[in-house]
Amino acid sequence: MDAQLKRGVIEACVLKLLTKGDSYGYELSRDVAGIIPISESTLYPVLKRLEASGSVESYTREHGGRLRKYYRITPKGRLGIEDFLLEWAEISKVYDFIKEELP
Amino acid sequence: MNRTDFLQTLRDALNMLPMDEREDAVNYFGELIEDKMSDNGCTEREAIDSLGSMDEIVASVMDARTEHDPAVPHTDPVEGTNEQASHGIKTVTVKAAAVRQIMIRGRNCPIEINRGGSEEIVLRYLQDEYRQFDFSLEQGELRLIQQPQTLFSLFGIRQLFSDKSFITLTVPADLAAALDAQTSNSHMQMDGVSVWGALRLSTSNSSISVTSASAKAMDITTSNGRLTAEGLQASGPITLRTSNARLEAHQIEAGEALTLRTSNGKIVFSELNGTGITMHTSNATVDGSLPHAANHYSVTSATSNGSNTLKHHAHQGPVPLDVRTSNSAIRVSFTDNA
Numbered sequence: 001m002d003a004q005l006k007r008g009v010i011e012a013c014v015l016k017l018l019t020k021g022d023s024y025g026y027e028l029s030r031d032v033a034g035i036i037p038i039s040e041s042t043l044y045p046v047l048k049r050l051e052a053s054g055s056v057e058s059y060t061r062e063h064g065g066r067l068r069k070y071y072r073i074t075p076k077g078r079l080g081i082e083d084f085l086l087e088w089a090e091i092s093k094v095y096d097f098i099k100e101e102l103p
Numbered sequence: 104m105n106r107t108d109f110l111q112t113l114r115d116a117l118n119m120l121p122m123d124e125r126e127d128a129v130n131y132f133g134e135l136i137e138d139k140m141s142d143n144g145c146t147e148r149e150a151i152d153s154l155g156s157m158d159e160i161v162a163s164v165m166d167a168r169t170e171h172d173p174a175v176p177h178t179d180p181v182e183g184t185n186e187q188a189s190h191g192i193k194t195v196t197v198k199a200a201a202v203r204q205i206m207i208r209g210r211n212c213p214i215e216i217n218r219g220g221s222e223e224i225v226l227r228y229l230q231d232e233y234r235q236f237d238f239s240l241e242q243g244e245l246r247l248i249q250q251p252q253t254l255f256s257l258f259g260i261r262q263l264f265s266d267k268s269f270i271t272l273t274v275p276a277d278l279a280a281a282l283d284a285q286t287s288n289s290h291m292q293m294d295g296v297s298v299w300g301a302l303r304l305s306t307s308n309s310s311i312s313v314t315s316a317s318a319k320a321m322d323i324t325t326s327n328g329r330l331t332a333e334g335l336q337a338s339g340p341i342t343l344r345t346s347n348a349r350l351e352a353h354q355i356e357a358g359e360a361l362t363l364r365t366s367n368g369k370i371v372f373s374e375l376n377g378t379g380i381t382m383h384t385s386n387a388t389v390d391g392s393l394p395h396a397a398n399h400y401s402v403t404s405a406t407s408n409g410s411n412t413l414k415h416h417a418h419q420g421p422v423p424l425d426v427r428t429s430n431s432a433i434r435v436s437f438t439d440n441a
Contacts, residue, residue, distance in 0.1 A: 024134070024138065025131060025134055025135055025138070026134070026135050026138035026139060026142060027138070027142075029135075039155050039159065040135055040153075040154055040155070041132075041154065041155055041159055041160045041162075041163035041164075042163060044128065044131055044132075044163045044164060044167055045163055045164075045166040045167035047131075048167040049167065064141065066137065067134075068134055068138070069130070069131070069134060
């Protein structure tokens with residue numbers, strides 16, 4: 001898959017996962033990998049980008065005697081999910097068109 | 104390789120990044136290793152190996168950079184009582200090229216501004232439960248705003264602070280930005296800073312000292328505290344204000360009006376330049392020397408119950424000079440006695 005495209009898709013995955021509850025880096029990378037194969041380091045720029053755009057907020061909480069960074073989705077992030085779905089509905093129409101034309 | 108060595112290798116590989124970004128990445132991967140070990144039960148070695156090659160990791164971290172703003176976004180917001188507030192000395196590094204305006208608002212917090220390295224602006228401040236800051240960089244405007252303390256923490260808690268508040272700002276020479284820094288009840292100090300835009304410094308009930316600075320225009324204010332200005336240069340106006348304290352101004356060059364105001368405190372000066380010079384105080388002397396000859400100026404002066412060397416000055420020179428005090432002497436001399 002094209003790298004840019006993949007990044008956008010992973011971002012949407014992360015946002016959707018966060019609507020189910022706040023999560024942390026490792027848990028997110030495992031959950032995303034269950035949907036689309038990624039390496040753990042791929043997730044880092046995705047999370048930073050989501051945070052920079054205000055789609056996600058991070059906070060630190062103590063866990064098992066050390067600090068762990070959690071992520072939470074913001075209202076802007078929820079809008080991002082809707083945008084993704086609208087975009088892909090468009091792409092899906094093009095997919096159907098292209099598939100049909102092949103003999 | 105163990106976790107500590109791995110993270111140090113990563114830190115070294117990222118040494119070209121600003122400290123905040125570097126530490127953020129190191130923390131992320133450090134946490135990842137720990138979580139793998141606790142959630143998966145794998146060994147430290149297995150956890151590290153499964154991360155991929157160091158090159159891959161470094162590439163990801165650099166990838167994260169190009170995609171966002173060249174400053175660290177605000178992290179660790181203060182939430183309810185069951186979450187940890189972010190503590191300690193925060194350091195934020197920003198590429199100077201990205202900044203057109205700097206706004207700092209402190210409360211009861213000394214501010215120090217200095218000149219530093221060539222391309223980066225560095226902000227350092229102390230954050231804890233009682234002293235919280237909001238940092239943002241949006242469309243070239245860098246803001247650091249100290250939040251008001253809650254009523255609970257105001258009473259008595261301040262005295263318990265073991266660490267003193269501070270904000271320090273370091274900027275490169277000839278910063279193409281305007282700078283507006285304000286605090287209260289605390290000393291402010293700036294040395295060796297040159298900015299292209301307007302400079303505004305303000306505090307209260309404290310001294311303020313500005314040395315070797317240049318800007319498009321300057322407005323420096325305090326109250327009930329000594330104002331010391333030396334080696335200032337602006338293409339526009341320079342205004343220096345305090346009250347109930349001494350104002351000292353030496354080697355000041357304004358491209359427009361130069362104004363020195365205080366009350367109940369001496370004005371002591373030398374080598375002042377401007378298209379107009381105003382020096383007002385009360386109940387204290389105005390004492391110093393101005394460049395050029397007496398006929399360079401046209402004078403308005405007034406005092407009561409004191410001698411006045413400008414009393415009989417009747418020249419109509421190009422630079423208006425307005426000197427006022429009360430109950431004290433005016434002693435203004437001119438360096439060029441031709």
